[in-house]
Amino acid sequence: MDILITGILLGGTYALIAMGLNLQYGVARIMNLANGEILVAGGYFAFIAYTATQLSPILTIFLVAPLAFALNWLIYRLMLQPLVNRAKNRGQLETDSILATFGLSFIGVGLMLSFFGGDYFSYSFMAFPVELLGNTYGANRVLSFVMAVLICGALYLWLNRSRAGLSIRAIATAPASARLVGIDVKHLSALAFALGGAVTAVGGALISTYLTLDASTGVVFTLKALIIVIMGGVGDVRGTIVAALLLGILETLVASLLDPGLTLAAAYVMFLGILLFRPQGLFGKKPT
Amino acid sequence: MNRRPFLKLVSALTIASALAASAATAETIRIGAVAPKTGPLAGGATVTQWPSIYLWVEQVNAAGGLTVDGEQMMIELIEYDDQTNPGETIKAVQRLATQDDAHFIIAPYGTGLNLAAAPLFDRYGYPQIAVSAITDQQPELSAQFPNMFFTLGTTTALAADVVKVLTDMRDAGQMGDRVAMVNVADAFGIELATAAKPLFEEAGFELVYETSYPLGTQDLSPVIKGAAAAEPDAFVAWSYPPDTFGLTEQAMIENLDVKAFYTAVATPFPGYGARFGAAAEGVLGAGGVNPDSPAFMEYAAAHEEVTGEKPDYWASATTYASLEILAQAIEAVGLDRAAVTAHLRESTYETILGPISFDENNSNPDFWTVGQWQGGVFKGVASRGRDGTVPVILKEGWE
Numbered sequence: 001m002d003i004l005i006t007g008i009l010l011g012g013t014y015a016l017i018a019m020g021l022n023l024q025y026g027v028a029r030i031m032n033l034a035n036g037e038i039l040v041a042g043g044y045f046a047f048i049a050y051t052a053t054q055l056s057p058i059l060t061i062f063l064v065a066p067l068a069f070a071l072n073w074l075i076y077r078l079m080l081q082p083l084v085n086r087a088k089n090r091g092q093l094e095t096d097s098i099l100a101t102f103g104l105s106f107i108g109v110g111l112m113l114s115f116f117g118g119d120y121f122s123y124s125f126m127a128f129p130v131e132l133l134g135n136t137y138g139a140n141r142v143l144s145f146v147m148a149v150l151i152c153g154a155l156y157l158w159l160n161r162s163r164a165g166l167s168i169r170a171i172a173t174a175p176a177s178a179r180l181v182g183i184d185v186k187h188l189s190a191l192a193f194a195l196g197g198a199v200t201a202v203g204g205a206l207i208s209t210y211l212t213l214d215a216s217t218g219v220v221f222t223l224k225a226l227i228i229v230i231m232g233g234v235g236d237v238r239g240t241i242v243a244a245l246l247l248g249i250l251e252t253l254v255a256s257l258l259d260p261g262l263t264l265a266a267a268y269v270m271f272l273g274i275l276l277f278r279p280q281g282l283f284g285k286k287p288t
Numbered sequence: 289m290n291r292r293p294f295l296k297l298v299s300a301l302t303i304a305s306a307l308a309a310s311a312a313t314a315e316t317i318r319i320g321a322v323a324p325k326t327g328p329l330a331g332g333a334t335v336t337q338w339p340s341i342y343l344w345v346e347q348v349n350a351a352g353g354l355t356v357d358g359e360q361m362m363i364e365l366i367e368y369d370d371q372t373n374p375g376e377t378i379k380a381v382q383r384l385a386t387q388d389d390a391h392f393i394i395a396p397y398g399t400g401l402n403l404a405a406a407p408l409f410d411r412y413g414y415p416q417i418a419v420s421a422i423t424d425q426q427p428e429l430s431a432q433f434p435n436m437f438f439t440l441g442t443t444t445a446l447a448a449d450v451v452k453v454l455t456d457m458r459d460a461g462q463m464g465d466r467v468a469m470v471n472v473a474d475a476f477g478i479e480l481a482t483a484a485k486p487l488f489e490e491a492g493f494e495l496v497y498e499t500s501y502p503l504g505t506q507d508l509s510p511v512i513k514g515a516a517a518a519e520p521d522a523f524v525a526w527s528y529p530p531d532t533f534g535l536t537e538q539a540m541i542e543n544l545d546v547k548a549f550y551t552a553v554a555t556p557f558p559g560y561g562a563r564f565g566a567a568a569e570g571v572l573g574a575g576g577v578n579p580d581s582p583a584f585m586e587y588a589a590a591h592e593e594v595t596g597e598k599p600d601y602w603a604s605a606t607t608y609a610s611l612e613i614l615a616q617a618i619e620a621v622g623l624d625r626a627a628v629t630a631h632l633r634e635s636t637y638e639t640i641l642g643p644i645s646f647d648e649n650n651s652n653p654d655f656w657t658v659g660q661w662q663g664g665v666f667k668g669v670a671s672r673g674r675d676g677t678v679p680v681i682l683k684e685g686w687e
Binding site: 002003006009010013109110113117118119120121122123124127128129136137138139141210211212214215216217220224248251252255256259260261263264 | 325328333334335372473501504505509511529530537540542543557
């Protein structure tokens with residue numbers, strides 16, 4: 001039971017890391033390799049707000065979200081829209097966007113270095129134990145899990161119940177046909193990309209309450225997010241959540257019962273297994 | 289294409305760079321520096337390496353430069369980011385030696401990057417006064433690369449003194465002999481765990497929990513829970529910065545009940561004390577200094593004034609001392625690199641850590657090994673040949 005809860009909490013962290021990328025890749029078709037830098041930037045913001053003004057990260061995220069939304073919207077409009085316009089097919093867009101956002105990730109690291117320096121930023125926030133079913137867990141991890149549930153739940157409802165969500169799902173499924181039924185693909189893609197960025201940055205702010213980050217750690221999160229999104233199936237919120245939880249539980253199981261040294265190996269074995277037997281991801285649709 | 293503006297630009301640039309070059313050769317000593325500003329080791333280098341370099345250059349130049357053959361020469365610092373990539377370190381050292389024509393090059397940061405650069409320092413005849421390069425291979429390395437010097441100690445000394453501190457506590461009846469030992473699965477952690485294990489067993493300790501975890505593990509609670517379940521008297525982690533913070537936080541949350549709690553790298557960072565506050569009291573860590581010595585206090589004050597950051601309580605001061613050594617050797621024999629290296633082998637240098645000289649293995653035999661947070665300051669509790677160690681205190685809870 002203890003292992004299960006620890007694993008689910010870790011899965012919540014992974015969901016926060018991967019959800020934004022899922023929106024960006026699944027809908028806007030941008031494989032955003034600068035995703036981790038946005039996450040670290042969100043964490044920086046929370047760190048500065050907390051150390052300078054004692055502003056709780058729970059409140060900071062309401063500042064981080066609109067800022068990250070605006071920033072990512074600008075990035076999409078200025079930098080990625082031209083790539084989308086000129087791409088003849090999806091493959092070309094993917095190559096171009098990978099190269100462009102790879103460059104962007106270096107710019108992100110450089111900017112954060114020059115503004116904040118390369119030091120670790122870590123602070124103690126809610127680092128006290130909470131008791132759940134007889135075992136203790138970090139309050140900051142529990143809080144971030146609750147927030148992850150709220151964010152993922154809201155996204156899921158919005159995508160499945162609202163008209164904009166319906167359109168976004170339509171783009172994720174069939175970008176070419178979506179235009180034919182009067183969906184403003186350009187506008188909604190920018191919206192999805194910006195929303196993904198906002199979710200990632202909020203995730204970063206929450207994660208910074210218990211993980212130690214520095215300007216160069218973004219790539220670690222990008223890689224993790226990539227694995228989770230591909231395992232879950234591109235463009236499906238449920239897939240990302242399930243994959244994140246599975247990964248969290250698996251890693252904790254292995255760490256507790258076998259050896260913490262084998263967690264990475266276990267994660268990649270699972271990744272390989274899914275690629276072998278369900279290459280489109282857990283919830284992905286088979287390519288037609 | 290109109291070629292004329294382009295030609296003008298090129299000739300202007302050529303003249304400007306020629307002027308700059310001749311101005312530079314006339315009065316300045318070109319000192320090269322290469323260390324991570326990005327990549328996995330950037331966080332450590334930003335605390336330990338770069339600020340001390342900037343401070344040293346600033347202070348030397350404020351005092352009018354170094355006296356070389358009766359002439360005052362200012363220092364010109366040429367710095368490169370190696371992205372924590374050994375290939376980049378090598379390229380940067382090569383560039384410093386051949387393109388920038390640096391007079392001297394400050395040793396890189398981290399054991400691996402120092403080892404990667406050693407053959408080039410050797411080939412171009414630069415003395416390499418390594419600081420953050422802790423290894424047991426010092427005799428072999430100095431035989432292979434006679435220009436390579438070591439200041440911060442050896443792996444075995446670092447591990448042995450932790451064992452010694454715990455042995456003293458046990459023999460004083462302060463705790464039992466159950467030890468939980470974990471390490472990060474990286475060269476540094478593996479080497480220390482390998483060195484420490486036989487030493488613990490020899491000293492009669494029982495290793496009740498032993499494991500490693502990958503670098504960058506995002507949830508260390510299984511490690512702490514596993515250790516707690518083994519009911520140890522002491523917890524020892526050969527850890528790197530992110531996991532040093534992570535393990536400490538988990539130990540707080542789990543209220544890990546041990547009499548001694550040790551984490552390795554980054555425990556002496558000011559950020560550690562700032563983050564954990566009162567909970568850090570009694571935490572043991574790698575390194576240490578004598579924070580009450582006037583020389584260290586003066587250095588720490590200048591460090592904060594010039595760079596805006598506090599130095600760490602271990603390798604920062606040693607980094608600065610390595611530059612003091614370089615400066616004194618240059619002032620003694622001039623810019624001839626072979627003469628400087630020869631001087632390094634023979635002389636004793638006055639530094640903020642006290643006198644430093646190198647033994648037959650080019651190693652500084654006097655260094656700090658274990659420190660402990662006491663009253664908001666990280667104080668040295670064990671050393672080889674350094675003054676000012678303070679008694680160890682028991683870890684009493686996490687409040």
